[in-house]
Amino acid sequence: MAAEARRGYAKGRAKRGEILDQAMALFGEAGYRGASLRVIATRCGISHPGLLHHFPTKESLLLAVLEHRDEVDGEWxxxxxxxxxxxxxxxxxxxxxxxxxxxxxxxxxxxxxxxxxxxxxxxxxxxxxxxxxxxxxxxxxxxxxxxxxxxxxxxxxxxxxxxxxxxxxxxxxxxxxxxxxxxxxxxxxxxxxxxxxxx
Amino acid sequence: MAAEARRGYAKGRAKRGEILDQAMALFGEAGYRGASLRVIATRCGISHPGLLHHFPTKESLLLAVLEHRDEVDGEWxxxxxxxxxxxxxxxxxxxxxxxxxxxxxxxxxxxxxxxxxxxxxxxxxxxxxxxxxxxxxxxxxxxxxxxxxxxxxxxxxxxxxxxxxxxxxxxxxxxxxxxxxxxxxxxxxxxxxxxxxxx
DNA sequence: CCTACCGATCGGTAGG
DNA sequence: CCTACCGATCGGTAGG
Structure with a gap:
């Protein structure tokens, strides 16, 4: 049960990371306005309401992508x-x-x-x-x-x-x-x- | 008749120039993908099919805007x-x-x-x-x-x-x-x- | 130049 | 996480 819960959380975190990666790529290809939640979600193998479960709005997704990059590159x-x-x-x-x-x-x-x-x-x-x-x-x-x-x-x-x-x-x-x-x-x-x- | 025709052409050219100005402004504010023909047309006081009478596609409008700028600034x-x-x-x-x-x-x-x-x-x-x-x-x-x-x-x-x-x-x-x-x-x-x- | 419309797509929500 | 849907908006066309 505890193991299952941990696996569940780990899976959620992994999917969150996959969404951030795919969103970064599409925001780069098409810009914020030109990118759509449906395309990002499809590339992650989920529906777009599924994506909105992890990030409640498109705007919050963009800001999460930018902050994620700053965290990873912060030490440079x-x-x-x-x-x-x-x-x-x-x-x-x-x-x-x-x-x-x-x-x-x-x-x-x-x-x-x-x-x-x-x-x-x-x-x-x-x-x-x-x-x-x-x-x-x-x-x-x-x-x-x-x-x-x-x-x-x-x-x-x-x-x-x-x-x-x-x-x-x-x-x-x-x-x-x-x-x-x-x-x-x-x-x-x-x-x-x-x-x-x-x- | 000749005068009327000339006035007609002059009016068309003036409207064309107005469209180029407003399109330049909106493409700059919102990007190509974020700009809409309806908003540009409204700012020119016409409908969006009216705009498409002067420029048959959105793409042709963008290219006309860019070429217009190059003509005006070419001498710099x-x-x-x-x-x-x-x-x-x-x-x-x-x-x-x-x-x-x-x-x-x-x-x-x-x-x-x-x-x-x-x-x-x-x-x-x-x-x-x-x-x-x-x-x-x-x-x-x-x-x-x-x-x-x-x-x-x-x-x-x-x-x-x-x-x-x-x-x-x-x-x-x-x-x-x-x-x-x-x-x-x-x-x-x-x-x-x-x-x-x-x- | 207009009105009226086409099919497609958008972000977000309902309800489960 | 899903399906199904909302209202809004898109570029472009039909027909005048």
Missing amino acids: LGLGGATGVQRLGGFAALAELNATRRGIVELFCVVSAEATSADHPAHAYFVRRYARSVSDAERAYAQAREEGALRDGVDPALAGAQLIALMDGLQVQWLLSDGATDMAGVLRAHLQAQLTVRL | LGLGGATGVQRLGGFAALAELNATRRGIVELFCVVSAEATSADHPAHAYFVRRYARSVSDAERAYAQAREEGALRDGVDPALAGAQLIALMDGLQVQWLLSDGATDMAGVLRAHLQAQLTVRL
Whole structure:
């Protein structure tokens, strides 16, 4: 009985994870508005009211997908103990990892663009996310300056916004060129030109 | 009779232009998939079959909107006679102009992200558009090099992809920050760091 | 340019 | 988790 209950919960959690994966893929392919609960549910082998048992609304599903990604990727940036230069290199390393995960790149590229509309359900999420990304980059530059590794004339605030913008724009080019754009290479060249030491 | 015919054609052309303007705005607000012909038609004061009299399908309307923008903005870049440095400055000037036209920025930001899907009706359009933008930027850098205005270590091909990526990424940040991001300022700082002369 | 309609699909609910 | 259904909305067509 206890074993059955545990198996039951485990099965529910597994299905929940499967829904998050399939939803991430379809939100990336078609955007939030273009994706339908029925298609996501079918890909998980359940009906769409079955999906709504796990996530009560389409909006809650989108937010769960975004939060799930942040949990999984949270350790990639903002790691304590690293030098500023290492943290800047981490942005390029993240781009390198992303080049192996088209679904995730599509998700953030397509949904962040959709979410520039003030009435989009993920608008507040992306406003917060960009503010944090830009300030993370800015702090990494400021730390590199303290380490004497930053070239004169590079302003951490400007450079932070620049770095995040560059990463986003490269993702669009990478998706449109079917993977031909070397995101990490372009990023490393950009960072190298701002630093006095090798990356 | 000739006058009446001329007035009739003029009215048709005016309505066509009104449809293109309203379609541009709604495609930007809601994306291609999220925009509906009925809403666009209502904003123009006609029924949606009325709209379909001017543009036979939703897809043809989207492509007409994109081509209309290219015609209007075509002269901003690729102007003959300018120096490479002036043409690079033109990219920043375009960003400055775009900061006064939220609807146009939304259109390209949202629809280009949607169009990364291979089955999107504007996919081929954006693949072509990016290839041309990147090579325009690349040629401007190569020209600046010939003028002796480009710093050592700046590779025109890399720098071209970088500049276009930066412009796109800044547009997302500008839209999400409700106009607080200084697109032209960040771009000018980026260009200035690559040049040996004042912009 | 219109009204009226087509079949398809949407997110969500009822009731089990 | 299911079937069956709700009202709303979609792009496009018929016929005028």
